[in-house]
Amino acid sequence: MKKPITRSLQLAAVRKDAAALTAVEAGSGQRVYTFRASDGDFDRYSDRLSVKGWRVDAYNANGVVLFNHDDGAQAASTGAEPALPIGKGRVYVEGDALMIDIVFDDEDDFARKVERKVAKGILNAVSVRYLMLPGQYRQNERGGFDCDTQELLEVSIVTIPGNARALRAKSLDGEGDDIVERIAQRVVELLAERGDDVPTDDEDTKPDAGEQPPANESKPEPGEPSSDDAPAEDDEDKTKPKNFDAPEAAKQFVEAFKQHIRGV
Structure with a gap:
């Protein structure tokens, strides 16, 4: 019977890495960074891990996040002084990938340094350490292993990724705020232009030069106000905006758009 194989820092050829996708604000106010931790394709070491085969209950009960797989054993x-975890993680399968949400320890100086580099895009990758279970793996045509079931032991922020697909994806953070601002400003400009195009009452009723009033138009009876003096109907229904505040509209649009894209 095949023995279990533990993939660890010492066995560098078995690490799987992936890129940070985005950072969002959690409901508690903590910054949560989401990473693609693993997929089902070949990594650089010729291993393939079944995405549906991840056992993650034990990890989620004690979701430590390390730096470069340093668990303190060498120290x-x-x-x-042994290295300590720099944060907590929660893993889950989404589509064709194992995902992880990471919260860094904001009371640890080193963890804060790592988080700043992640936020800046200097550190972009994570790596998983896992245990191949007996009878659940076999050697493949590339000399690595195809694994049907594996237990997740630990996840690390890493400096050198081992997965060629460990590339950071675009998000709406930082640069996205500027995009939202530009979209909002353009929407406000279009609304203002549309408001200026709405004809006024005078433009609706004033005849062109030389144009005669209709011959069959009746004259008002004595004492009856002329049509010019009569109150206009549907004054409250005019579509031209009044006191339109473009900057305030842009601000409200930006905030509403940000809440929408963040799922608030």
């Missing part, structure tokens, strides 16, 4: 042998 214990040298007498150095």
